[in-house]
Amino acid sequence: MQVTVSTIVFGLPQGQRTSQVEVALPAPPLTLHDLIAYKVKQEIAEIHTHQRPGLSGEYLTPEVLILASEALKPGAVEDEIQRAQQAFVARGFMIVIDNRRVWDAEAVVDIQPEMRIEFIKILPLVGG
Numbered sequence: 001m002q003v004t005v006s007t008i009v010f011g012l013p014q015g016q017r018t019s020q021v022e023v024a025l026p027a028p029p030l031t032l033h034d035l036i037a038y039k040v041k042q043e044i045a046e047i048h049t050h051q052r053p054g055l056s057g058e059y060l061t062p063e064v065l066i067l068a069s070e071a072l073k074p075g076a077v078e079d080e081i082q083r084a085q086q087a088f089v090a091r092g093f094m095i096v097i098d099n100r101r102v103w104d105a106e107a108v109v110d111i112q113p114e115m116r117i118e119f120i121k122i123l124p125l126v127g128g
Contacts, residue, residue: 001025003113005039007056011123013066019056021046028110032095032102035109036088037081039119044074055080058121059087065123093121 002022009017023042025035040059046052054071057064060083064072074080087093088105095102096118097109111117 001027001111001113003111003115003117005035005117005119007058007119007121009056009058009065009121009123011062011125017056019052021052021056025111028112029108030111031105032088032107032109033085033105035095035111035117036084036105040081040084041077044077044080047074056119058093058119059084061092062123065121093119095119 002024005021005023007017007019007021021039021042023035023038025038043052043055047054055074057068057072060072085105088095096116097111098115102109
């Protein structure tokens, strides 16, 4: 089953950044933990085949995102998956499925192809 996962990063100096990736998932249900792994793995595969310039970055720190002057290159797949899963648990980004925020990484979700899936990162305001 194919689903589209959108990533939205708010608060970058250059403005909002949005990207999408088509992710092949096994038959439902699966955990959010698994969804994160499939999404990160697909992005890295697309980077390696030059279909995508860099990571969407929702799980990276605000400092890395703000200071990045070029496309964000991934480390090893398993390391990036672990970073993303840990960032989600630490509330570094949120996942919204059909306009409903899902909080628990072990929550079992019944993803369907027509569902709207968003990974959202909101950077803190700087200054004043």
